[in-house]
Amino acid sequence: MLFSARQVQIAEMVRQQDFIRVEVLARHFNVTTQTIRRDLNLLCARGIARRTHGGVQRMNIPGNVAYAWRQTLNSEAKQTIAREVARHVPNGVSLAFSIGTTPEIVFKALLAHRQLRIFTNNLNIAMLACTNPTFEVTVAGGRLRNEDRDVMGAGMEALFGAYKVDIGIYGVAGVDQDGTLLDFYEEEVRARQMIRENSRSAFLVLDHTKFGRAAHVRGGKIDEATTVFCDRTPPAAIVSIVEQSGVKLIVCKGEKTP
Template sequence: MSLTGRQHTIADIVAREGFTTVDSLAAAFSVTTQTIRRDLRSLCDRGILRRRHGGVDLPSGNENLPYPMRQILALREKQRIARAVADYVPDGASLAFSIGTTPEIVATALSGHKNLRVFTNNINVAAAACRNASFEVTTAGGRLRNQDMDVIGPSADAFFASYKVDFGIFGVGGVDADGSLLDFTEDEVKVRETIRQNCRQSLLVLDHTKFGRPAHVRGGYIHEMSVVFCDQDPPETIRKSLSDAGVKFVLGRGRPEE
């Protein structure tokens, strides 16, 4: 999905700050409100943002954004997270990847590794991993969700339960103030939990916009992870719960790939 640089930045601002006015965006970019309205019209027509009186915000939290739109939001932050995960995972490891745009970007960042064994229900992850001839890639069978290009449900649960891997890599729809991990469907939660229960180290990858983001299906807590990778420090209560539980927290590093 092609966006201008300004539209990309606008989407990131709204993802970070929530409701944002037309006037504040015009001032931030030193352009007219008419120019900003054209940008916002394009972003809203694609479903990335939602019109509100005087400005825009993200679409309703009752359901997740379509996959192509999630690939756009917080892309630079996700690339930083992916580089940190690539530093952490050694050559020759076995990995279970779940659904989501951040795991897909992590799979791409691992392309310089050797002899990884990848197990996934995410066709986007599988395609990224297959670009490295030394990787062994195994996918779950079943019906694909068209836009998300993934398999969820009992077949995916049974698939992940059949292996014991070194690292489970998965994202999350949102994190509540008490550390609850939230997603948008029961099947998504079940797949994530099955991976967590069948890996030696669980690696949660999420950008900062997931803290406080509403989603309605709960499954597990952030302090149950082995390592949490993020682009910014979490809220203080979350950071304390991670510290108390001995969970390693890793900040994404460096300048992302453009």
């Protein structure tokens, strides 16, 4: 489900505050309270917030936030990244996609391409891919994680281990100051590593908020990608690591470093 621009802004306001009144939101967006209540009903149904008397409050979720909420966070930055990645993907190639909201948004930017061969453990991406009749889609089999709609474990490993694709596209929960990639679950690290190992080119896609973000499972380094796409120039220490490794860094507002 796609959120409107107003709903995305409301979700971000809720994330930053403990409680917001309906009337405050209505004045801020210059709409009726009935319109705001419809927005809030949708956000609450997706687990992004909780309705209270007269307003809405944020959900306190341990670990990584809910997938539906992550879809709203930094959406403009992710769209910028997606448009740039799409320019680097030719028609007719094979691609592996991991889980995560940024890879999903990147994939949406590829829907006008033709004759792509898609390999993924992400059912959100697989169902989107089926809307283009020229795409060929191969998915992992096995048990789904309900919230993220992805397949982990033996089915995921069998899929990514069976093919050598042209481009692998993956995201990450966080990047430590030494360039170590971080995630919240071991299975997510394994999926990302298998895509990188079985791709001729590896595209790491991440927005600027991932630098310094705390996540506790280590797995891989930023300089193992072929190309890193980000919406802003990373911290100086990260730029130095990337430059010394020869990895291509593309800052998706037109600024590039070799």
